[in-house]
Amino acid sequence: MDEPTKLSRILIALGGNALTGSDGDASVDAQQAAVARAVVGVAELVAAGHEVVLTHGNGPQVGNLLVKNELAAHAVPPVPLDWCVAQTQATIGFTIQNALESQLRRLGSDRRTATAVTRTVVDIDDPGFAKPSKPIGRHLPREQTERLIALGQTWQDRGAKGWRRVVASPEPLTVLDAGTVRTLLDAGYVVIAAGGGGIPVVADGGGWRGVEAVIDKDLTAAILGRELGADVLVIATDVDHVMVNFGEPDEEAITRTTPARLRDLAAEFSAGSMGPKAEAAARFVDAGGIRAVISSLDHIVDAAAGTFGTVVAAHSDGHSDRADRHGDGDGDQTRP
């Protein structure tokens, strides 16, 4: 603590896969163990005095809920996707609260935590509803999907693995419960919010109703971050940097870049899942955020400080856009 750390309002988006066992094990024990690991860096940021909001994915967890829906449909009424998202917000939320509070107490911090059930507004005219394309849940043999297709679900032939359900993944427009999050954040809480991108709702008369869809959690995080006036968005995933030409002789890690350049590089990303993360980072900065950083969960503290990972900012500060994987030598000088 030689130098005072500049305190920031930080939104951290945890990947849904970071909240299950390494093999996708979504048992309760595996989820709790994964969450306990995931909160270590988060707790360090909170204990240093930063204002922290956490959001999280929920893909494996929603997948399990869909299987339960399907296998119990003859006995109890299935619930729609918006309800599944809500369910995971609460279970992942309080699991994070328990783990994070334990870790904070170990660090001598008495900061409180809260989980806000969070709705995100989407447009019923979003093209996603007409052409669902986001695969969710498990693969099934074709004959088992016929009954589900008759219920109005869309299933696609995915080849040898079988058929898989696809749903709408509409653009998030605004986080309906952002005010709840801001109120709690301003009061000193670490807030867990907008899990799974938020419960999708559409305008309905004078109010809102849930709708069958899933929302990209990073795109929602970009919106929520700006609605909260967050300085920094950290997208925690399973790689240290966004890579281009991964596994090729000219493989490169992107260390510092601008929104425009990151979008230019998008076609070269190795992993398809990186596209929405890069787009979310770019949007957050375009909307006025100081920086968005994509990096791995283990480097969350340095990522928040902008000293590790793929750092996206309006100006690239004279750094080159690309460097090799170990090319950014800033170390962890801003850590408390």
Next chain:
Amino acid sequence: MDEPTKLSRILIALGGNALTGSDGDASVDAQQAAVARAVVGVAELVAAGHEVVLTHGNGPQVGNLLVKNELAAHAVPPVPLDWCVAQTQATIGFTIQNALESQLRRLGSDRRTATAVTRTVVDIDDPGFAKPSKPIGRHLPREQTERLIALGQTWQDRGAKGWRRVVASPEPLTVLDAGTVRTLLDAGYVVIAAGGGGIPVVADGGGWRGVEAVIDKDLTAAILGRELGADVLVIATDVDHVMVNFGEPDEEAITRTTPARLRDLAAEFSAGSMGPKAEAAARFVDAGGIRAVISSLDHIVDAAAGTFGTVVAAHSDGHSDRADRHGDGDGDQTRP
């Protein structure tokens, strides 16, 4: 609006059965329709300017989740009861938010709503854990329970209907997330919290961990109400008044009473489920609440005003403890 209404901080506890169809139908449509009816009176109180916190039961909803757990156990890991409670907090919570906001807009109110995931602390040494006695979920033939008993669950022979699982229903000690609720309430939100009595947690090292139990939602409401400094606790159920000797020639409705007298009468209650409601009402008043009222959902506005239902207060204000069902002629004079 001839006379200004005295504004109160009111905690309303909605029964879990009031949130499903009349025949216990827990389909999504039936739940949404029931919630839309349940929020009409609540919205009237909010629009009149009262500070309102809502809590709710979740028995039918948790029952459905347990069936899903059981029928899908060969495919996906079952989740424990604390997770089921969390799941229902989120689904019922955002369903109430959507319905309540629509109703508020119709009344010209722009009050905001929030759902807080809420943990309630219980004692791991509570006798309920050694001798589980609260029946939950569906009846099963004995042979289907053997596998579940082997997993550590307790099932009891309930005669002709089959066997049923019993779980711990420990005393709620404190609402861990009451500060979250208070922060939002103070900021003007209508807050939905402590659904299903709260997610049961026990002390674990320096923190908290979830535990397999269900907590009586009315007993938790009594604690939460006092932690929030609520003036009034309304326990909304399916009867207008607490009745003694129901169906007998000497049947009587209790209109105004004190905590001590209500406890004296408890042995004469017709319905077993009334015991915890009466005890919760008595505790709320004993702990300093102005009044607790047990009445039906349709009379929630008058119940909150203390002009209908079974009104429990430290002093019975010269009214007789018992009156016939139509004996309290106060009308709705305090309504705005």
